[in-house]
Amino acid sequence: MEITPMVTEHSGEVLAIFRDGIEGGDATFETAVPAWDDFSAGKLPDHRFVARDAGRILGWVALSATSSRPVYRGVAEISVYVAADAQGRGVGRALMDAVIASSERAGIWTLQAGVFPENTASLRLHEAFGFRRVGVRERLGRHDVDGRSRWRDVVLLERRSATVG
Numbered sequence: 001m002e003i004t005p006m007v008t009e010h011s012g013e014v015l016a017i018f019r020d021g022i023e024g025g026d027a028t029f030e031t032a033v034p035a036w037d038d039f040s041a042g043k044l045p046d047h048r049f050v051a052r053d054a055g056r057i058l059g060w061v062a063l064s065a066t067s068s069r070p071v072y073r074g075v076a077e078i079s080v081y082v083a084a085d086a087q088g089r090g091v092g093r094a095l096m097d098a099v100i101a102s103s104e105r106a107g108i109w110t111l112q113a114g115v116f117p118e119n120t121a122s123l124r125l126h127e128a129f130g131f132r133r134v135g136v137r138e139r140l141g142r143h144d145v146d147g148r149s150r151w152r153d154v155v156l157l158e159r160r161s162a163t164v165g
Contacts, residue, residue, distance in 0.1 A: 001091065003098045006048040006060055011036040013057035014050065017081050025145045026119045027081065029152070044076060046106060049098045051082075051091045058086035061095035063103060066112065074109040074165060080125070092125045100129060100159075109165030114140075114154040123155060131157040 006014060015036065021027030033039075048062035059082035066075045078099065082091045103111060113131060115122045127133075139151040 001053040006050045014060050026116045059091040061099045078111045096129045109161045111159045113157045126157050131159040
């Protein structure tokens with residue numbers, strides 16, 4: 001498996017993995033896959049990677065700015081998605097290693113994430129990389145999946161760099 005920067009040529013596979021996360025119901029509040037240009041515009045260009053094996057993308061990770069205010073220039077939100085048939089093979093760990101290293105080289109001091117409490121695999125992955133639970137935002141959003149609507153809690157996590165800030 002190799003980790004490489006995410007580029008436009010990866011768009012189909014990256015968005016397919018994102019679609020699977022949406023359809024699974026416990027990865028995101030999103031209900032539709034965005035166009036690649038919209039997806040890409042929301043990600044920091046130097047902090048997005050894919051995991052590839054035998055020419056196939058197994059997962060992706062990307063950082064997004066949390067604010068345009070200069071005081072928050074060192075804070076980013078992390079998103080990490082692994083294809084269902086690649087889970088449990090170290091893909092998420094390899095992606096986290098890459099994006100944490102790139103973030104620290106760029107002077108980013110805090111990574112934050114919001115994860116549904118039901119997504120225990122994602123919570124374990126984040127915690128394995130030093131993310132701590134900051135709290136739970138209860139009934140943060142109304143989630144419409146498969147024709148049913150329900151309130152969802154979101155676990156807030158953050159990782160402060162030991163080398164930046």
